[in-house]
Amino acid sequence: MPPPTDAQIAARQAWAVDALDRRMAIIEAMQSSGAGGALGLLGLQRQVAKFLGYAGSVNRARLSDDVSAAFDRHIAALDAIAARVDGDLAAAHPDDVAAARGRLGLRLALIGKGGAGKTVLSSTLARTLAQRGRKVFACDLDTCPGLAFGLGIPVDDAGLPDEALEEQPAAPYGWQLAAGITPEEAVERYGAEGADGIRFLGLGKIGSVDKDQARKSVAAVRQILMGFSSVHTDVIGDLEAGPTTPFEGYHEYATDVVVVTGPAWRSAMTARRLLPMVGDRRLTIVANRFRDEPDHPGLPPSIRIPFDPDLTQAEREGLSPFDACPGSPVVAAVGQLADLLLAQAAAG
Ligand SMILES: Nc1ncnc2c1ncn2[C@@H]1O[C@H](COP(=O)(O)OP(=O)(O)OP(=O)(O)O)[C@@H](O)[C@H]1O
Ligand SMILES: [Mg+2]
Secondary structure (H helix, E strand, O other), X not given: OOOOOHHHHHHHHHHHHHHHHHHHHHHHHHHHOOOOHHHHHHHHHHHHHHHHHHHHHOOHHHOOHHHHHHHHHHHHHHHHHHHHHHHHHHXXXXXXXXXXXXXXXXXXXXXXXXXXXXHHHHHHHHHHHHHXXXXXXXXXXXXXXXXXXXXXXXOOEOOXXXXXXXXXXXXXXXXXXXXXXXXXXXXXXXXXXXHHHOEEEEOOEOOOOOOHHHHHHHHHHHHHHHHOOOOOEEEXXXXXXXXXXXXXXXXXXXXXXXXXXXXXHHHHHHHHHHHHHHOOOEEEEEEEEEOOOOOOXXXXXXXXXXXXXXXXXXXXXXXXXXXXXXXXXXXXXXXXXXXXXXXXXXXX
């Protein structure tokens, strides 16, 4: 690839500042939404931490002095909000804070080798949480999508329409979320509705080999996930197989990462490669298609999900295990996974 031109560098820097402004607008909207109480504070604390994590990770060597100064101001403003929120939470009643932690929507990303079971587990987890009365936004981050099927979504096009996108030459593939649409609005307006009230958004056309729309949606969907601040909604992202998109940071929005491994040695090799990309997020390792194999070295699973041939059959018929084989031990084990993820989140 040729080195970027000066014009391209300037465009990227302008975009970086625009992105900071958008993030600050999200924080300001959260602060003024009146969603107070411990739940509102926890949501704000998490969102600020997420944006601070991003701002702190940007390589300043590539930024002009002006843009670097904009980052400094952004970080200082977020630090001040974080300190105030920490103080308010410390002053709140510990029982209220503990109860709110249990209600705060999860931010999950599922990663693992191809065929490990990310999609089946994402959809079954989404259905499990939704049936427990939680609001769920499930997002397919795979350009070869499949999550919608497991959510009972009959549409064949669940990507973002052009009206949700605007050209941004500096963004990956040249497009981003249109100005003026908040992440929540995008999910409400353009998300498909699945079983149990699940909202669904994907990167593109399901079953289509045309990847253009998927590419156009990449930056926007990541902006939606990163800025999605609803405290009541669980977010589940099903990532593309392998380390490429985790390496790119597609799971940056998540506070919990589920690494899915199958029994095969190569599945474990990929999982090990993924572990450093989990960073300081909470890690949950899941052994899927489990029969009675010993655990992979270095990958102690928190949950073992049994192999069930009924599941493979359900998938061939385009059905969710939830509908096709609700009595499957896989559905029961995913219930345990949901319990574990909620308990970990409640423990803080
Ligand atoms: N516990 C299980 N028992 C039996 N079959 C399973 C189990 N988990 C997944 N499968 C089957 O394995 C296949 C791959 O699962 P899935 O599509 O969820 O994997 P994936 O990790 O999302 O793959 P990809 O990386 O290709 O997106 C599917 O046919 C699915 O039905
Ligand atoms: Mg998949």
